[in-house]
Amino acid sequence: MLDQLISDPTAQFVAFSTLKILVVFGVLMTFVAYAVLVERKVSAFIQDRVGPNRAVPPLVLKIPVLGKLLQSMGIFQPMADGVKFFLKEDFTPSYVRKVYFWIAPAITVIPALMTIAVIPFGSKLGGQPMVIADLNVGILYTFGIVSLGVYGIVLAGWSSNSKYPFLGGIRSSAQMISYELAMGMSVVSLFLVTGDLNLSHIVEFQANHGWLILYQPVAFVIFLVSAFAETNRLPFDLPESESELVGGYHTEYSSMKFALFFMGEYANMIASAAMMVTLFFGGWSLPFFSEPAGTLLGGLFHIGIFLAKMIALVIVFIWVRWMLPRFRYDQLMDLGWRRFIPLALANIVVTALVLAALNH
């Protein structure tokens, strides 16, 4: 019975997929938690501060040297944050539209997590492809899911029934729509080059032909900036903008509902970084290490490469935050519609022409 089940390809697929989903989800949530820590630490270092260095569970300090080090690195801060979020009063104001108010955080966080499904985060591990869903239309799936994320923010803003969140929601919808176009068009040129929509194939293409950033630097710039805008990161955090909208769409949220928005933002950031690694930086491949792994160690090494690249990009996200002031709303729109969309279109045309010329 068990043997049969093990040998059955469908059962195997189900088992491995479940395993992959669980592991990826676990890793992603850990990354989200520690991305917050990294954000706080990097911010602190950039601003000549020390950042979180207090939280420590009992007894850990008893460990010589290491305990103190872990504490000063703030390793336990995300745990403390998590506990804090759970223990905070979950306050629902009387004037909100309850159903939408409750559902909005979930709508924000779920698409952010689902994006990860199509990302090939490694080559092969024990014969299994290191991607949850190896879709032929992977990138279309991603864009479809990502564009759902905006509903969470818009709903949150609208259902809060108060002014700041409403403004935040409105801004968010306009911003998301604007930059999704530019983002979508920037990757079109990539697919012209690779001739495939499957992300795993794109990574393989890069493993064989070199990273796509070398082929499409303009597309990368557009994609990078649009990713900032899509994830509501500075300098495009207009939907939140603490200083003018006191938090924007999540002003009225507290406790775990707020935490979901928070997680959504960081999950989005990680997903964007993963997507960029996949599209432009050769995914799990390195220029000298591009064959799909045959051994377990090689497979793990590829996953490591992927994660390292992703973390580097996440740090760039954080780094940029402390460097640029927030865009004004009209500047944001101007950049999106009048610069990036024409640029992306031109990029497609040029790429197409060049490819046509080469194929001749």
Added chain:
Amino acid sequence: MGFSIPAGLEAELDALATRYPQKRSASLMFLHALQEHFGCVSNEAVEWTASKLGLQPINVLELVTFYPMFRQEKLGRTQVKVCRTLSCAMAGSAEIRSHFCTKLGLDAHRHGAQTTPDGKFTVEFVECLADCGNAPVVMVNDDLIGKCSAADCDRVLSKGG
């Protein structure tokens, strides 16, 4: 109260009041007469005058406090008035007054007229005595002493009292 007006004086004053078209015009004459009789114009005298002339006491008090010739407290038998207007001040009237004060054991820094406890002397600053050419000028009772010196002061003190 111990305030009583001799019948003769009262009759005299009543007659005086009729000489004025308005009764209140007699106030100054009343006050002069009362001061002459009592040596000063006390609050009782003010009230008496006011009731005689159909005024409020405060109206009469205004007069008494305005004119320097009216006194609210009894003066000493010898009144020393030191001029402090410009010529005399420049000629050293302040020193003259403080000389009197120190000799009589009075406070030279005090403002206004001061009388010795035994009631013999009163020393005060007054405005111009109209003998600027002989500054500093001191008036002792009704006698004017021009170009007053410390010796003159001592002579006044030894004579008076």
Added chain:
Amino acid sequence: MTKVVDRKPLTFYERTYLPTLLEGLKVTARHFMRSVKGGNAALATGDGYYPEVPWKVSEGYRGAPYLVKDQEGNTKCVSCQLCEFVCPPKAIRITPPGPEGVPADRPNAEKMPREFEINMLRCIFCGLCQEVCPEEAIFLQQHYSLTGLTREEMVYDKERLLQLGGVHAGIQKWKHKLEEAREQESFPVKAD
């Protein structure tokens, strides 16, 4: 005089926004690296970090506003209520003495507050109270660590403010007035 500074036209490269961007990245990276190497500003200027090592405030630091007494231990405040009026967050609340209230504890000032409360939770440490005070009776002092477990506890009353405020030896206006008046003495001055 207005001086007009000509703006140089930007080159195409500059207009792409990239050079400033990279410059910014450089600045932040420099600070980041310095912090990583341990050249942290807090460590560079002090002996350690805040709760363990109290922060040394600079001379002109403006912390919590407290009431002060004069060198003779009398309340300086005369309850003029200008600070209450000027306070932007309405943190100050004064109960004036009223007709039958306590007279001032120093001569000639006639008046002092019956109660003087500052809600430290509302206070924004703007210093307007100090600026407006005609009596030099309230000062923003160096105390920056205000904590409490209840809201009520954070409303400091007159006794507490005076005790925390200490002594400010300034000019003693009312005392001098009284002395001046006593010297002239021909008019009795109601005092004490």
Added chain:
Amino acid sequence: MSNAAPNAPAPTAPPPVETLRIKVDGRDIDVPKTMPDWQGRPQPTTMLQACHLAGHEVPHYCYHPKLPVAGNCRMCLVEFGTPAMDMATRKPILNEDGSVKIARSVLPYEPQTPRGAIACATPISPGMEIYPSSPATKQMRESVLESLLINHPLDCPICDQAGECKLQESSVQHGQGASRFVEAKVHKPKAVDLGPRIVLDDERCVLCTRCVRFTKDIVGDDALGIVNRGSYNTISAFPGKAFDNNYTLNTVDLCPVGALTSKDFRFKMRVWFLKETRGICTSCATGCNITIGSREETVHRYEPRENDAVNGTWMCDSGRLNYRWIGRADRLRDVTAGGAKTTWKAAIDAIAGKLASAPAGSVAIVASARQTTEELYLVKKLATRLGAPTDSVPREGEADKLLVSADRNPNSNGARLTGISYTEAGIQLPRIADGIRNGTIRSLVVFGEDVTQHGIGADLLAKLELLVASDILPNATTAAAHHVLPGCAAAEKRGTFVNAKGRVQRFLKAVEPKGDARPEAEFLLELLAGVGAGQFPATAEGLFNRMAGEIPAFAGVEWARLGDAGANVAV
């Protein structure tokens, strides 16, 4: 402001006013040749009045429109000029362009120095030019102010006048930034107990003598004067004589500086915190217009508000100090039924039920002439519905020749006009008492009066089946009442009073009612609805207009047209 009652005889066209053409600050203006002086008699218009008409306020201390002109503060000095006259030909000298040459007033023998005139006492003459903002005028003001401030103690922080002090205001507008006076100031008596209600600080005094003139010429109590001379000038009462008449506190308002302050208001609240509400004094039938100064639901003082048709700019001390009870701790705060606290809904429902089922003629209502006209109108509606006899309680005292009326109820005429009391208030009270005694009257509704003081003793009240008392403070009647309904002071509601001369005046709400208390009109509306007497407008405006439409005496009067000064009705 035109407040003539519409039913008064149409005013005949006013005789044409004789005017003079003068120039104020370079602009031509026609001003009346004469204007009323402090007693209302026509007197040649002064430069100060002319400047006022031209929109220039000349600063002043001693001048007050309702007091004789003294001209001693010198603050209103202005530079002026008159048409130059050729002494020989008695003809005006003309400029080259044909206009009349103006000779600026200068010092004799010193024609470079402008000579100002005190605007308050100098009459205008044809062709005169006044320069209220010329550099010379400014300099004169600055100098006068500096002189006034030489001996001023500058103790604004402890001065009650701070915030409404002319000296402060003028110092800001016309003063110099710093004092040049380095000598010791002359010190004068401080905190002098001038009378039972007045404290005098002589150091702050600018010797404008407004208080002296007021008490002498307006009140006729010549109690104040200036003693001593020179810089020792001091306002004073005669030693041993208190400054004590019923109008002393007006001198506090009059005093342009903080010399005279009210003992009642002393150190109580800084004036800039006070919210000012237009009210009417409730202490007698004169209905003096007042400004209620309140802060955070506490009334701090009453001040007279100018209304020449009623009180001029004055009010009596007894009325002014009659406000403390509003904040008294023992105010009725709770609606009670049988001594137990209940809700308004329950109480009104219970009372309305009992009253509606009471046989006609078994209910009597005692209202109060301290209630607003609108409330009395509603009470009358209730009485009509129940067939109840009504009356109000008369309250008599001594009248004086200035303001205080013999009738101590603020709204006796309102009670009369609404039909609560007959020509004479109080004549129904014995009949109501008899009714209770012989058992025909079994329910009594009392508003704002202690009927035990007015012929319906506690023994009679004990016989009643239903006693409803609405009042503000507890008394024997509320103690005996089955239902107590807490009501509001005039300062806590809006409404109108009709004064002794038939002037309808409205007053506004200054503070919130205490506890559960509500304006009587509010629960009367509910009571009326409860007994089936119909619906009435819920606002004071609506009620007043409805009442004015029904009662002939109020014909043509509207809330909105009452304004701040009121309107006359025939009484």
